[in-house]
Each structure stands twice: as structure tokens, then as C-alpha cells.
Amino acid sequence: MGRVKFEQSNRLQKLPGYVFAQVVAATTKARRSGEDIIDLGMGNPDQPTPPLILEKMRQVALDPKLHRYSLSRGIDGLRKAVCRWYARRYGVKLDPEKEALSVIGSKEGISHLALALLNEGDTALVPNPSYPPHIYSVVLAGCNVMNIPMTGGEILVSDLEAIYKKSWPRPRVLYLSYPHNPTTAVVEQDFFKDVVKFAKRNDIIVVHDLAYADIVFDGYQAPSFLATPGAKSVGMEFVSLSKSFNMAGWRVGFAAGNQALIGALTRIKSYLDYGIFAPLQVAAVTALDNSEKLVPPVALIYQKRRDVLVEGLRRLGCPVQLPKGTMYLWWRIPDAYQKLGSVKFALKLLDQAKVTVSPGLGFGELGEGYVRIALVENELRIKQALRGIGKMFKKDGLVKK
Secondary structure, three states, rough: OOOOOOOOOOHHHHHOOOHHHHHHHHHHHHHHHOOOHHHHOOOOOOOOHHHHHHHHHHHHHHHHHOOOOOOOOOOHHHHHHHHHHHHHOOOOOOOOOOOOEEEOOOHHHHHHHHHHHHOOOOOOEEHHHHHHHHHHHHHHHHOEEEEOOOOOOOOOOHHHHHHHHHHOOOOOOOOOOOOOOOOOOOOHHHHHHHHHHHHHHHOOOOEOOOOOOOOOOOOOOOOHHHHOOHHHOOOOOEEOOOOOOOHHHHEEEEEEHHHHHHHHHHHHHHHOOOOOOOHHHHHHHHHHHHHHHHHHHHHHHHHHHHHHHHHHHHOOOOOOOOOOOOOOEEEOOOOHHHHHHHHHHHHHHHHOOEEEEEEEEHHHHOOOEEEEEOOOOHHHHHHHHHHHHHHHHHOOOOOOO
């Protein structure tokens, strides 16, 4: 009997090699050999989920009636809690029946949305560098990506217009995400006002990923796209509970906004999943209804870690800025190491400083020359990481002490 020949689909073959794989494999190998590696690579929260949320999940999970299939679009209680959260936080009114939907983490929702909105051969405007699902959900849908350079931080709407006019076929969807992963760029509400005008002029759908709504510092408040007049007529927004409530492994998020867009995502999800385990959804209601007291301590932890990391890198001669949001630092590779590129520099940090970071190339070709550092270790471990980086710099003659 001969073996069945297996070939990956054209869809999979369009995906580039997984840039992070080399660093992940090297980290795993080093740890297995007994080395103490400080992993600041993946944006994986290290703090526990708040006890209030855990206890609600525990109580509800004891009810066997809730062990059955749930609703793909989310239980009524969660969709109503989403609407309450938007009303309290941003003054946005939403219909829980038509304008709110639970997703199995924003990553799932964003990925399936591309299948619901885009036809094969369509084009989408996507920031570069960017959170990989923003780019590769479009690729997996058989569509083309038109890059929006993010090297300067905030995107100018005049730049969007120029890129749009150069594109053919004309882009149908614009993806945005502020506070931005990985660059940490932030915007004010006026930016979204201009985006809404741009979308209406050009008949383009806007998808905003507000994953870091709550991880903000120094008094900055991240605006919601949906709080912009006219936003619901042109787009939608995703929000995740992963970072705000240390619930990354729970895979709970939601989408809200334009009724037709929510309806399209609801329809495709009805063919692909049975929703989130109901007790997790009930616990998510508790999270959202208590966000004002549960979230600030989480953001404060990241702010203190940010301050330690930035101060330490500045002492080493690296001119980094204080991010106003996200749980990351977007670090331009020092000039002495630029020729290595982000993957080799990350591997060098791992080998010589015992620190894992994410190569910028993994977030798109315009991320080359940078690495992303996640604030997922405590302040003492971050100081240890800085000592390791300092030793590497000293060995290479970048610092004298």
C-alpha cells in the first residue's frame, strides 16, 4: 500500500515561515538544559485572574445544566454586560441582540471576520508592523494586504488617502488597533473622527482592535472607535478580556458595532463553533461589571514594570520612550547590532543575556530593525534581564561599566 501524498493547501503555502519559531525553539532548548531564561517574548500575562472572577466561574461550573453546548453568539447576559460596559465607559449605546457578539478571544473573531467580509482577490489596508492575525487573516482569506507603514507611530489620514488611491483593486476593509501592538503607538479621539470621514468618502469598512483598552499609563485614556459619531455606520470594534483581567487562557472577548458586520460574523461563527463554555461567559459578566475596580491594579503593575525597563535601557545608552499603553516596549535595535537583523539579535540576547524577546520581523517586514519586549515578568526579573543585557553590551564594547 502506498502512502497518501500530502500537500499543504495554497492558502497555507501563502503564509511565511513562522519567524518566532527559531527563538521559541532556542528558548525551550536552553531551559531544558537548565539555563535560567527570562522570557519577555510572548504577551502572555503572568498574573492570576482576580479571585472575584474565579469564584463566579467555580460556582457556575457546578451547575450541570451549563455543561452543554452554549450559544455561538454568546449568552444573553454577556452580550448585555458588553453593552453596559460600553455605555459606562464610552457613552456608546448598543443593542445586545444585533450589535454585540462574544468571540473566543479577539484572535478568533478577527480571523473569522475576514472570511465573512472579503472575497478572494480583495484587498485590505493593514498597518505594518502589526499584530500578525491582522495581516494573516486577510492572507488566509485569499486576499491581498496593502501595507500602512507604522514606523512613525500614528497613521495620518492623508497617508491613508494616498495609499488607498494607489491601490487596485480598491481596499474594502481597513484594520486598525490602538493602543498598538507592537509599536505601542496611541491616538486621541479626533483621529477616529478623521477615519470615519475617510471610510464614508471611500466606502470602506473599519475594523478596530481595542485589545489594550485598559492597559494605559500616566493618565492616558484609550479612545473607542465606536465612541466616534458615525462609527457604527462604517465599522466595528473588538475587545479582549485577556490583558485587562489576566484571562488570556480563558479565550473570552467580544465584538460590537455595525449591525450588518456583527450579523455577518455571527452567521459564519454559527457554522464553525458552539460558543464559549457557559460558566466562562458568566464569569466574564462579573469581570465587565466590576471592571472599574479590577482593572486599575493590573495596569499599575505594567506601568511599574515599564518604568523599570525604560530606566534601565536608558542607563545602557538606549534612547527609548515611555509607552502610554500596551504591555510592551518596542525597542529599536542598537546601531551596533542593526546589521544582525531582528531574528539574529533576538537569538544573541537569548544566548548572551539569557533574555527572550520577539523579533520585529514577526510583525511584518516593516518591523525589521526592532524587537518587542513584553512586560510579563516582575520588576526583579526585569532588573535581572537588564543586567544580562548590560553584560552583553559591555562584552561588545558598548558600555564601559
